[in-house]
Every structure is written in C-alpha cells, then in structure tokens.
Amino acid sequence: MKNLDKLFWAFVLLLWTAVTSAEPYRSKIYHDPEKKLTKSVSLSLKELEQQFSSFTDAYNISSAGQQLANSYLQQGEYKKAAEYFEKSLAAEGLADAVNQQILLQLSKIYLLLTDYKQALITLERAKKNLTEVPFELTILTAQAQYGMSDYLGISETLEPAFEKRQQLNESQLKQMLALYHNSSHYHLSIKILQQLLQQHSDVSDYWLQLTSIYLMQNQYKNALDQLALARQKKIYFRESDLLLLTDLYLLNKAPEQGAKLLQQAIENNEIEDKVELQNKLFNLWLQARENKFAIAAAQRSLQLAPDTELSLSLAGLQMDERQWQQMNQTMLQSCTKVLEDKYVSKANLLLGISQFKLGDKEAARRSLINATLIGGSGDKARQWLKFIQAKPATLNELSEITKPCIPEDPDVYIGAIKIDSQTQTSQSNLKNIKEKLLSENTPKLVVKTVKKLRLYTVQLTTTLDQLAVKTKINFMKLAMALVKAGGSIDGPFQLIHNQQKVPSQSITLTLAIPYKGSANSKGRYRPKSTKNFKCASTIFQGSSTELAEQWKTLYEQSLKQGLKPTGTSRTVILKAGVDGGNPTMELQLGIE
Incomplete structure (x- = not known):
C-alpha cells in the first residue's frame, strides 16, 4: 500500500x-454586432424600454425586443435578456431565419440560468419545421437533458450524431464525449474516443x-x-x-x-x-519472483535513502539466495543507528542467522537472544536457538538488548532487572519475563463507541496479493461516484471487514467513504447509514505485511480483557504515507 x-x-x-469546461454555454452565446445599441441610435436604451409597451406594429415590437435583449445580454442581465427575446418572438415581426437565431440564443440563456425545462421547450421550438436538426441544436438539447438528469434522453438525442461520428470534427466529438461520460454512458464514450484516436492518434x-x-x-x-x-x-x-x-x-x-x-x-x-x-x-x-533483480533494486534504493523495513526485506531475500556475507553486511549497516522498536526483533533474528551461517555461533546466540526480548520474531528466534543448540540464556542476558541492533526506547525490554550473571533462568522466570515483555510491548487498546456514520460504499472481492492495488483504484472510483451522485467526502476512507478469520486466498471487503450532502445509489455504489459502533481500537503505522499481525494482536488482547468480538472490523486510514512512508491507520475491532 x-x-x-x-x-x-x-x-x-x-x-x-x-473535456469541456464547467460553463460550456457562456462562450457560445451569439452576439449580433448589427443589433448593438450605439450613440447613433435615435432612442436610448432607457427611452426604448419606456416606449416599448406603446409599440403596436409587429416589426417594431420584435425589432425593439431583440435590441433590448441583446443589450441586456451584453450587460450580463440574462433574465431581462430572456424576457425581451420572448417578447420579440411573440410579436412574430421578424423573418424565420432571424427568429431561428433568437431561439438559439434564448436556449443558451436558459441553460446559463439553469432553467433546463424552459431550455428544452425553446430548443423544440427551434427544431420545428426543420428537415434536419443541426449539431448545435442536438448538443444543446443533450446539455439541457443532462441538467435535468435525463441520462436516457441524452443517449436518444445524440444517437443520430453518434451514427455520423466519422463526419464530426474534434470539437464536436469532445462535446459528445463530455455528455456521454458525465451521464455514465461509458460504452458510447469508448466509441467516441476510438473515433478521436482515428483522427488524432498523437x-x-x-x-x-x-x-x-x-x-x-x-x-x-x-x-x-x-x-x-x-x-x-x-x-x-x-x-x-x-x-x-x-x-x-x-x-x-x-x-x-x-x-x-x-x-x-x-x-x-x-x-x-x-x-x-x-x-x-x-x-x-519481488512479485515476479526475480530475487536477484529485486535485490539490486533494494540496494539502489538504500543507497538513495536508508530504510529499515526495506533493509529487513533485502536481508530476507539474501537469505533465500544464501548470500550470507551480503546479508550480514545489510543488517550491520541497518543497525548503525538505533531502530524503531517494531524492527528490533526481526533485525536481531536476521543478524543472528547470518552470523551463524558465517561461523560465529556465539555472536549468533547473543543476537537471537536479543530477538526474543521484544515482540515480533521471538518464536522464530527461539527455534533457531534450539537448532544451533545454544546454551540457555542467563537472566542477566535477558535483562537487556545489546548492540548492534538496539531499540530507540530502552523501556520496551526489561532493563530494570539486575541479577547475578551466573544465575541461570528457570521456566517460571522465563514465563514471568515473557508476560512482562508482552504487557510492555503490546499496543495500547482503547474501548470506545464510534457514532453512526453516513457512508458511501462499494463491495470489493480480490486476492490478497492484489489487495493494495485494487483498493487504491476502487477507492478512486468510489470517490468519483460519490461526487457524481451529489455528495462530498466528509472523513477518512475506511475498509470494513465482516469475517473474524484472516483469509488465506481471497478477501471480501466493503470500501466506505463518510459523506455529507445527498448521494444516491449509482450502479454498484450505495449510500449506507451505520449504527453506533462499539469497538476496541488501536493506532497502527506500519507496512501492509505487518497489518495482519497487528490485527491478530488486537484480537488476542481484546479476548484477554474479556471483550467479545462481533466479527466486524474497520480499518480507518487516518493519514496517507508521505514519500513512500507507511500510512497511519486506526484499527477498530467490533465488540459486544
């Protein structure tokens, strides 16, 4: 991730x-330079408007109405412009060709005013008695239908133009593309884009x-x-x-x-x-199982910037390839600085394995003991200690983690225990030490109730190896669908899981985005209102490979405290990772 x-x-x-801009009509409004009022006109605009009601001749009414409408149009007073265009048309004093231009202008004004119903009525008047509807009237009709959310009507209106798409120019195709895409006619959008690529493949x-x-x-x-x-x-x-x-x-x-x-x-x-x-x-x-190339990429990345997690992954690959000397060098380089607590156990485990393979059994023993003193890879380290037949650790050895791979926080291990270095550990002592270590190294658990949410959701089923990529892509789609449906994002993205066991192959999740506003269902995207959600919660920042282990720890910790999980969990993405870093998440385990 x-x-x-x-x-x-x-x-x-x-x-x-x-795709066309958010205001596709304003630049297309027709201004007739011959109809502009100038100082040479005998009547001023104010005088003309005052005398307008006294005109009785049809031509004078229509002509004056057109002049007044054009003047108001230039001033941005669209309602007044529409009013006088309507009066000009009603008088029927001008030629049909002029009236056709007025109807075209009037329809664009209604679109600007978002009066889509009146725009459609006006456009139908403009189409009357036409043997063939021009493309401009067709596209304006579809724009009005889009304003009224009549997406089926858009498809029907544009069908004649779609059938002749090979004859359309780039601008016309782009207008159709915008309408098809915004009304979710994706199969038609594909055809238009294919036509655009035939004409403009570069x-x-x-x-x-x-x-x-x-x-x-x-x-x-x-x-x-x-x-x-x-x-x-x-x-x-x-x-x-x-x-x-x-x-x-x-x-x-x-x-x-x-x-x-x-x-x-x-x-x-x-x-x-x-x-x-x-x-x-x-x-x-790594996913291509080309370990040697993966090792080279990891080494180059570490040259550019040190990264403990990547160093651990690199050492693991070098172990798979039996590159013991390189593995040892990787771990020693990684441990030149103190480590984040969560990396200490695994770092000591890998260092210990490399030391053993290079013949330094005593150094390997000490590193492997270090690995058991802090949560993470303790079980594997104990198995290796048994495998190399190491002598039991003394209580003094169990009292501190020694260099080179040491943690930032000295309190994550039992540094306060001071005993004779010759005293050997008993099973009861080891048990007490283990319990103390677990209690000190377990993430803080908080029981809380999340108030009810309004979520915009989509179901996702995928394999675990594809989870990170598909989650990102589907969150993008979900966010776009939410905006199209009339809502806006109102909180961090969430993944909701309704199974108690972590699946081994595929997983089904609900991707959810808190939203405000009014959002309708759109295809497979659904609004959902949740109830109050009681949960055991902890904050986690780490890699995707550590996430499952963190969930397991939270689950076990909840059971120890007598809590009863419900089987529903939420992963809330509080903060995205920056420059390749890990995201910060809140893990919420539903409880009764």
Missing part, C-alpha cells in the same frame, strides 16, 4: 483534462481517457492493451502515466513486464531515479 497514494492522486489528476489525453474508462469498467486487460499500445506508438508519457502502466501490468498478473518497463524508463532517464521508484521496482521484481 505504501507507494500507491501518490499514484492514486496522479491518476485522478489525469482524468478528463481535455494526442496523449485521448489514450489516457480511454484507459481510464476501461479501468472504471474493471476491464483491466483492455486498459493495459490500450496504454501499452500508446507506449508502443511512442506517445508522450508523464511519470504518472508510466506508473499507471506498471500497475496495469501488475493487475494483469504480469509484474515482470511492469518491472522491465520501469527499469528501462529509469535507465533511459525518462524519469528521475528516486527512492519511491526503486521501491516500486523492488516490489515488482
């Missing part, structure tokens, strides 16, 4: 950058927009094919586009292709070589 938040926001940013935005629609439809293979083809055609790619393509390879179970793409882009100086990208490259090679 830790490198996806930047991609998440970069991906949202690239969506629909070329425009990167069209490739990216088509990719994004495939993603919104969960058509990951089509999304990959589209973006990979754009890459093959040497379309300009930003860093965010390259990262999206690598994630699409991962989603389509081709992490090796994604890794090759990213590594080539770095080597060719297409994108800057930085820690976040090397971490991503490491994870891609």
